[in-house]
Amino acid sequence: MGNLEFNLTIEKIKESRINQVDFSNLAFGQTFSDHMFVCHYKNGSWQQPQIKPYAPISLEPSASVFHYGQAIFEGMKAYKDDNDNIFLFRPQENYKRMNKSAVRLAIPEFPENWFDEGLKALLKVDRDWIKKGVGNSLYIRPFIIGTSTGIMASPSKEYIFFIITSPVQAYYGGDVKVKIADYYSRAANGGFGAAKAAGNYAGQFYPTQLAIQEGYQQVIWTDDTTHEFLEEAGMMNLFFRIDDTLITCPTSDRILDGVTRKSVLAIAEKLGIKTEVRPIKVQELLLATENGSLQEIFGSGTAAVISPISGFGYKGKDYKINRPTDLYASKIKETILNIQYNKSEDPFGWRVEVI
Numbered sequence: 001m002g003n004l005e006f007n008l009t010i011e012k013i014k015e016s017r018i019n020q021v022d023f024s025n026l027a028f029g030q031t032f033s034d035h036m037f038v039c040h041y042k043n044g045s046w047q048q049p050q051i052k053p054y055a056p057i058s059l060e061p062s063a064s065v066f067h068y069g070q071a072i073f074e075g076m077k078a079y080k081d082d083n084d085n086i087f088l089f090r091p092q093e094n095y096k097r098m099n100k101s102a103v104r105l106a107i108p109e110f111p112e113n114w115f116d117e118g119l120k121a122l123l124k125v126d127r128d129w130i131k132k133g134v135g136n137s138l139y140i141r142p143f144i145i146g147t148s149t150g151i152m153a154s155p156s157k158e159y160i161f162f163i164i165t166s167p168v169q170a171y172y173g174g175d176v177k178v179k180i181a182d183y184y185s186r187a188a189n190g191g192f193g194a195a196k197a198a199g200n201y202a203g204q205f206y207p208t209q210l211a212i213q214e215g216y217q218q219v220i221w222t223d224d225t226t227h228e229f230l231e232e233a234g235m236m237n238l239f240f241r242i243d244d245t246l247i248t249c250p251t252s253d254r255i256l257d258g259v260t261r262k263s264v265l266a267i268a269e270k271l272g273i274k275t276e277v278r279p280i281k282v283q284e285l286l287l288a289t290e291n292g293s294l295q296e297i298f299g300s301g302t303a304a305v306i307s308p309i310s311g312f313g314y315k316g317k318d319y320k321i322n323r324p325t326d327l328y329a330s331k332i333k334e335t336i337l338n339i340q341y342n343k344s345e346d347p348f349g350w351r352v353e354v355i
Ligand SMILES: *Cc1c(COP(=O)(O)O)cnc(C)c1O
Pocket: 075, 196, 232, 233, 234, 235, 236, 237, 256, 257, 258, 259, 260, 261, 300, 301, 302, 303
């Protein structure tokens, strides 16, 4: 697991770019803050990390990541309360999950305490990039790429771990209309759908483009063998409310174990909402839509927290969801935001202050 002594050097930017940024008009994930965290892996260990100005990097065209796709990432956020205190939400879950992805992609694991200390140091250097107010946050994108040169198909011997950050505003994707996949698959049994690996997303773009051409915004993926079971969306886990029960499918080789998903389940239970973690069939959804017991569908993920789904298409037919006024989606979202922005008690111990 590399050299456990952590000796971070910080090289600060000469002149901050922050005054060039319009924080009231940010396109999601297009603006990056002044600094980045960088750590190289070579000769069998992670080297001493650095924080330095965000800038282009130089790699040889034969670098392994360009050919064989050893690339994994994470997605998390930092929040500021009204007193300028900075918080992370369940960061240990992301540290652990990145290492699970690393193992599956034959990438060396990154020491969790280095991740933690490096991230917190980076947030302190760029603390002005985190704006107050519910909805404003700093999106954090850690990632690892294989950088060895040479085009033999074998695991890279060298890697770079980066953390870059991007100020974002509340992400209102609007109500989402989704297409239920009946041919393409996102992940397979024994595959790496459960890892946050770059290749999982590359493979979704084409079928998602086709769905967009048909008037949907996203695809709901089904299991690759039968296409009978509802699984997840592009970057969101899924919840179905049938009558008053909130249902989500179990995680597996094919499904990303979302931090928001886990949090939604815990909060729903706390709010006295009945939850079920079990496989759910497309047929069950169609039946529930027909007989009126389907109340809501929503996605869960770090970027938008909760994304309500207004309707879905399946095999060429469109279905609309007649949602009640007291949505579980709204109650649960509010509870999560209050915890993230230090506006309420945190009975779960999820909030981590960056001091
Ligand atoms: C990141 C991601 C999610 C959501 O995970 P969170 O930890 O809640 O952000 C769900 N599905 C896929 C495929 C993802 O990549």
